Amino acid sequence: MRADARRNREAIVSAALELLASDPEASIGAIASRAGVGRVTVYGHFCTRAELIDAVFESALAASERTLSELGCAVDPRTALAELIAATWRIVGRTRGLLLAARDHLPAERVRELHRLPLERVRSLLHRGRSEGVFRTDLSEDWLIAVYYNVVHGAVEEVAAGRLEERDAADAITRVVDSAFAPA
Template structure:
């Protein structure tokens, strides 16, 4: 692929991700205009909005896969792997704001990839619990849901927080909570 064609494709995918997250009914023409390319260029590559959406999800899954691989969730110490994961996944969430669950009913292959990635995170959270980084009275599913929610919050509700600082906040909140320990008070 020529360099200009690759740049155009990247612009279309990123613009499509942003606009379709804001309004799922956004037209290809609107995406092309916002991306600064001719709509015929987009139609040559993607015959329908659904085809463009599938390509956006594929790009997000590719980015997420790289993050999971680089975080070293199995090999690195839990706090280090968690920080690496969050620091890298926050920009992915910001660049590709579409929720991949939207595509899962229509694309079994994408769903399988998403499930595999989700399973890797589930196993990591279980590892964190097994190694004592998470409270033993908290179900791993709860901890995993909290991790997903904290990442989503950092990525979208606090877009000005840089990824390293977002990772600091998410890791500290997940592993230590937000409540301060006051003398004389014990948790129930």
């Protein structure tokens, strides 16, 4: 890709991230205009809205991964999990619209695949907590990770629907995951 094409692509992804974060329905026209390019240029890089959302989501998750990797890791797995949820929600709450756009335009398995790295982070914490007897072992790791993932996504939808206050979300997620992960 030529340097100017690469710059345009980056400008489009970054403009789309900014707009979709608060409005999952942001139009291609609005995104093009925020990026300082024409709609035709956007479609030159991304044939469909889904392709653009996929690229934006991938880029947002890479940025989020850099933030989460800077978290210290508390010795107590339950504390570490609460800290991970709080940090995750600080990111998710800010880019809520993007997650809703991804859910509406990408296959569910693709959305989950894009979350591979943050979910690996939960898996390794879960693994440590299980070996220390702090988290339950009567259910599979895969299922507990699915519970975590679905509870966080549920919170995004509840906030969007006005049934949960954004400021209460991290605490609401933590209390549920903490109970769901506790030894039976």
